[in-house]
Amino acid sequence: xxxxxxxxxxxxxxxxxxxxxxxxxxxxxxxxxxxxxxxxxxxxx
Amino acid sequence: xxxxxxxxxxxxxxxxxxxxxxxxxxxxxxxxxxxxxxxxxxxxxxxxxxxxxxxxxxxxxxxxxxxxxxxxxxxxxxxxxxxxxxxxxxxxxxxxxxxxxxxxxxxxxxxxxxxxxxxxxxxxxxxxxxxxxxxxxxxxxxxxxxxxxxxxxxxxxxxxxxxxxxxxxxxxxxxxxxxxxxxxxxxxxxxxxxxxxxxxxxxxxxxxxxxxxxxxxxxxxxxxxxxxxxxxxxxxxxxxxxxxxxxxxxxxxxxxxxxxxxxxxxxxxxxxxxxxxxxxxxxxxxxxxxxxxxxxxxxxxxxxxxxxxxxxxxxxxxxxxxxxxxxxxxxxxxxxxxxxxxxxxxxxxxxxxxxxxxxxxxxxxxxxxxxxxxxxxxxxxxxxxxxxxxxxxxxxxxxxxxxxxxxxxxxxxxxxxxxxxxxxxxxxxxxxxxxxxxxxxxxxxxxxxxxxxxxxxxxxxxxxxxxxxxxxxxxxxxxxxxxxxxxxxxxxxxxxxxxxxxxxxxxxxxxxxxxxxxxxxxxxxxxxxxxxxxxxxxxxxxxxxxx
Numbered sequence: 001x002x003x004x005x006x007x008x009x010x011x012x013x014x015x016x017x018x019x020x021x022x023x024x025x026x027x028x029x030x031x032x033x034x035x036x037x038x039x040x041x042x043x044x045x
Numbered sequence: 046x047x048x049x050x051x052x053x054x055x056x057x058x059x060x061x062x063x064x065x066x067x068x069x070x071x072x073x074x075x076x077x078x079x080x081x082x083x084x085x086x087x088x089x090x091x092x093x094x095x096x097x098x099x100x101x102x103x104x105x106x107x108x109x110x111x112x113x114x115x116x117x118x119x120x121x122x123x124x125x126x127x128x129x130x131x132x133x134x135x136x137x138x139x140x141x142x143x144x145x146x147x148x149x150x151x152x153x154x155x156x157x158x159x160x161x162x163x164x165x166x167x168x169x170x171x172x173x174x175x176x177x178x179x180x181x182x183x184x185x186x187x188x189x190x191x192x193x194x195x196x197x198x199x200x201x202x203x204x205x206x207x208x209x210x211x212x213x214x215x216x217x218x219x220x221x222x223x224x225x226x227x228x229x230x231x232x233x234x235x236x237x238x239x240x241x242x243x244x245x246x247x248x249x250x251x252x253x254x255x256x257x258x259x260x261x262x263x264x265x266x267x268x269x270x271x272x273x274x275x276x277x278x279x280x281x282x283x284x285x286x287x288x289x290x291x292x293x294x295x296x297x298x299x300x301x302x303x304x305x306x307x308x309x310x311x312x313x314x315x316x317x318x319x320x321x322x323x324x325x326x327x328x329x330x331x332x333x334x335x336x337x338x339x340x341x342x343x344x345x346x347x348x349x350x351x352x353x354x355x356x357x358x359x360x361x362x363x364x365x366x367x368x369x370x371x372x373x374x375x376x377x378x379x380x381x382x383x384x385x386x387x388x389x390x391x392x393x394x395x396x397x398x399x400x401x402x403x404x405x406x407x408x409x410x411x412x413x414x415x416x417x418x419x420x421x422x423x424x425x426x427x428x429x430x431x432x433x434x435x436x437x438x439x440x441x442x443x444x445x446x447x448x449x450x451x452x453x454x455x456x457x458x459x460x461x462x463x464x465x466x467x468x469x470x471x472x473x474x475x476x477x478x479x480x481x482x483x484x485x486x487x488x489x490x491x492x493x494x495x496x497x498x499x500x501x502x503x504x505x506x507x508x509x510x511x512x513x514x515x516x517x518x519x520x521x522x523x524x525x526x527x528x529x530x531x532x533x534x535x536x537x538x539x540x541x542x543x544x545x546x547x548x549x550x551x552x553x554x555x556x557x558x559x560x561x562x563x564x565x566x567x568x569x570x571x572x573x574x575x576x577x578x579x580x581x582x583x584x585x586x587x588x589x590x591x592x
Contacts, residue, residue, distance in 0.1 A: 009049035011099050016574040019100060022050045023581055026093045029057045033086050036064050038075045 053092070060085050097585055104578035107571045109291055116285035121278060128275045129503070131259045134252065135268040138450070138470035141248040144255075145175055147241055148473035154234045159488040162219070165230065166212050169201060172237045179251040181244060190236035190398070191428050192405050193226045197233065232432045235439060239395065279505040290565040293558050297576050304573045307559050314559065317552035323535050331564065338560045340532045345553045346506050347525055348546060353501040354461065354510055354521070355543050360498070363482040364464050365515050371448075372457050372516065381452045384445040391438050398431040447474040457517075461510035469502035 011019065064082060068074040134144060142148060153160075153168045160168075176183050188198035200218040204211065222229050241248070265271045297304040306313035318328055321341065326333050354361075405424050450471065454463055468475035472495070479494045480486060501507075509521060522541035529536045540549050562569050585591040 009052065011049060011096070013048065014050055016103075016570050018050045019096070019103070020574065020577045020581075022053060023093070023096055023100065025050070025053055025057060026089055026096065029053075029060075030086065030089055030093070032061065033064070033082050033089070037079055037082050038069055040072060040075050040079065 094590070097581060097591065100578045100581060104575045107567060107575055109294070109565075109567055111291065116281065118282065118285045121282045121285060125275065125278050125282060127263055128265070128271060128278065131263050131265050132268070132271050132275060134256050134259050135265075135271055136470055137268055138466055141245070141252045142241065143471060143473075144252050145178075145248055147172075147175065148471060150175075151234065151238075152473045152476050154230065154237075156488055157230050162216055163212070166201070166215070169233065170205065173202075173205065176240070176244070179244070179247045181247060183240065187240055188233075188236050189402050189406060190239065191226070191232050191402070191432050192425055193222045193229055193429070194232050194236050195406075197222055197229060198236070226429050228429070228433060228436065231436045232429075235432060235435055238439060276505045283506070288558075288561070290562055290567060293562060294567075294572055294575065297572055298579055302558075304569070304576050306555060307562070307569045308573055309569070313552075313555060317555045320540065320549075320552055321535050321556060323533055326533070334560050335564070337534070338557055340529065340534055341553050341557055344525075344529055344534060344536070345550065345557070347509060348541075348550055348553070350504070350507050350509050351521060351525060351541070352546050352550075353497075353504075354513075355546075357498060357501065359482040360468070360478055361461060361464055361515060363478060368451055368455060369516060371452065372455055372459075381449065384442070384449040387438060387442045387445050391435065391442060394431060394435050394438060398428060398435065401428045401431065443473070443477075447471060457514075459515045461513040461515055462507065464515060465498075465502040465507075465510065469499055 014022065064078070064085070067078045067081065069078050136144070150168060150171050153171075154165075157165050157168070173183055183202070185195065185199040185202055188202075189195045197215070197218055200215045201212075204215055219229070226232070260266070263271075265274065293302070296302045303313075305311055308314065322328060322337055326337060328334060401424055405421065405428060451467065454467070468478065475498060476491050476495055479491050479498070483490070483494060485491060509525070513519065513521070520538075522538045525541055526536045526538050539545065559569065562572065582591060
């Protein structure tokens with residue numbers, strides 16, 4: 001089983017509030033990732 | 046691992062550690078870091094897309110079928126509008142004058158300063174239209190209250206009869222007269238008042254015919270029959286319009302109500318139950334809660350009525366202070382004669398004015414022709430002076446007219462409902478009383494109060510005010526609280542303070558809505574979920590991630 005594919009998860013087993021929480025976790029993580037990105041042009045080799 | 050939430054929580058933690066500890070000193074490091082971030086981001090965007098699609102499908106599956114009501118509310122509304130008109134026509138408290146709408150026009154012409162010149166023309170046309178309704182086409186010869194009224198109305202009728210709607214010339218005439226006779230509009234009003242008085246019989250008969258037709262068309266026997274039929278229709282309409290679960294869902298999705306407050310454990314929900322539901326009631330017991338909610342439905346109606354009562358308390362107090370000393374103490378009191386006296390004075394003064402006008406219009410001051418322009422000027426000034434005195438007398442007449450109506454029902458057992466009926470029947474006096482009670486001259490503000498007052502007076506569910514004596518102060522909050530304590534509802538006088546009423550109403554609505562949802566095919570959680578998904582979808586759309 002490929003754990004990281006959402007298809008392998010049975011979302012119907014999550015409660016309604018867990019589903020919303022999952023969305024909020026992802027959304028927050030995507031923001032985090034965005035903040036971690038560094039502009040490559042700003043650095044010397 | 047097959048719990049998606051657990052998986053992403055752990056995975057996010059691990060990925061956060063990985064990203065935070067990756068070196069970023071050199072350009073190569075940064076390239077690698079950004080590459081890693083891109084890979085993780087791609088994966089999580091895919092997760093989010095799949096999740097959002099799932100959320101959307103799930104939310105849609107919670108949609109309830111439309112409530113199909115057997116009752117056609119449009120038809121009910123139509124019947125109510127028709128019967129309200131019959132009630133208006135049959136109202137035994139007022140006369141042809143109010144039923145023809147002359148009192149509303151009088152109020153408007155009295156407030157002409159609020160309007161522009163076009164509006165003034167509309168008011169005058171409004172008077173003329175009403176005469177036309179009963180088959181009286183007024184001509185310039187009907188307007189001789191003063192020579193200036195005659196001059197103005199001649200110009201006015203000329204335009205009206207041509208149906209050109211261009212009143213520019215009338216405006217010029219107005220301008221010319223205004224500087225000699227600034228009270229021109231007041232005197233036009235007096236002319237109309239006189240014409241209405243002269244044609245009283247025609248208007249009364251017209252209303253009588255309307256009443257007959259309305260009763261026949263609506264199968265109504267008399268005023269009381271009409272009231273009973275209306276009451277029954279309003280009961281049907283209120284039932285048909287009762288809030289459904291779909292209504293609650295729509296309110297929540299629009300954001301008009303906060304669904305979080307309905308969820309178990311919410312502060313608002315706990316407070317509402319603690320305030321209103323006695324501790325001995327098991328709130329998880331469906332039967333017990335249905336019983337409580339039936340009582341709360343009635344309390345809600347009573348509180349809405351009480352709220353209306355408080356809004357118009359200044360008006361009731363004003364009325365009480367005005368008439369408390371006039372309440373008959375015994376049967377032997379001298380009958381009230383104020384109105385008769387002022388009518389006699391008006392008639393006598395109008396005769397004097399007519400005599401002066403005859404001289405002006407005929408061009409003969411007596412047996413001889415005018416000797417000079419000065420004679421004519423003098424007579425005109427005298428006629429304006431008389432008209433001015435008459436305007437004051439008509440003001441007194443208005444006061445006495447309403448006073449006479451009040452006196453015919455005034456007793457120490459007069460109820461708030463009686464006052465509601467009186468003011469509802471006399472629009473002109475209601476507006477004057479509102480202006481006084483709320484200390485305002487704003488036409489818009491007075492009209493708004495007046496509309497709200499009429500809705501309150503028309504409300505067939507009023508029960509508190511129907512037995513509430515005007516001259517005997519009662520603690521209504523205590524009466525309501527005691528009544529509902531007997532019905533096993535926790536209610537304090539403090540909760541019924543004017544400032545707390547909105548909060549109390551919201552608490553009642555909260556419990557009623559919770560109960561309604563819990564006894565339906567959906568749950569509060571599902572509605573909460575639908576609202577959350579709506580917000581997510583809107584957020585995704587805003588960011589261009591969803592069509």
